[in-house]
Amino acid sequence: MIAEVARRRGRALNRVECNALVAPGDPLLVQPQTYMNRSGYALRCLIERYEIAAENCLVVYDEVHLPLGRLRFRLAGSPGGHRGMESIVNNLRTEEVPRLRLGVGPAAGSPPGEELVDYVLEPFRAAEREQVEKLIERAADACEAWLEEEPQQVMSRFNG
Numbered sequence: 001m002i003a004e005v006a007r008r009r010g011r012a013l014n015r016v017e018c019n020a021l022v023a024p025g026d027p028l029l030v031q032p033q034t035y036m037n038r039s040g041y042a043l044r045c046l047i048e049r050y051e052i053a054a055e056n057c058l059v060v061y062d063e064v065h066l067p068l069g070r071l072r073f074r075l076a077g078s079p080g081g082h083r084g085m086e087s088i089v090n091n092l093r094t095e096e097v098p099r100l101r102l103g104v105g106p107a108a109g110s111p112p113g114e115e116l117v118d119y120v121l122e123p124f125r126a127a128e129r130e131q132v133e134k135l136i137e138r139a140a141d142a143c144e145a146w147l148e149e150e151p152q153q154v155m156s157r158f159n160g
Contacts, residue, residue: 001060001102002031004140018045027147028052036061037083040091047092054092058146059099060139061085066103069131071142073100073155098151102139104132 006013006023013021013031020042023029028050032042047054055075061084066072076096079085089095124132142158 001136001139002029004136005029005143008140018042020046037087039084040087043088044091054094054097057097058143059088059097061101062104063101064105066101067105068103068128069135070103071100071139071158073159075151100139100142102135
C-alpha cells in the first residue's frame, strides 16, 4: 500500500534506513523490513533521526479482525492485540499514534475451522484479489486525504 502512495507521488522506496525502505521527501514514506512484531524499532529509529513527533506519523497495517476491504482510522489507542502495533506503542512509549487499519479478515465463505495463523500466512485467494486491489486503492486514497484534510473529516469519510 505504501508503494502505491509512493508511485502516485512519483517517488520510490529506494533507500534503506533503520531497517526500513524509505522514500525521502515530504511526507517521508516508510516500509519497515523487520518482522511485523519488531516494526516499532524501525519507526523509533526513523522518528528520532528525522525528529518527527509520533502523533505526526500515520501507521498503516493489516487487521484480521476487520472484514476484508474495510478501513478504520484511529488517532490513538491500545494495540488491540496486534503485535506490530504493540511493538510501535512500546518503542514510542505512547498510544498517541494515528493509525489506519486495513481489513483483511476472512470473508464469508472461508473454509470453516481454518486457523487464524494459517489464514494470515496464506496468500489471498483468487476470489479475494479484486477486493484486495480495491482495498489498496482506497487505502492509498485515505492516506492522501490524511495528508491534506482534517483527521475528523478523513475518519468520517473512510471509516466504515
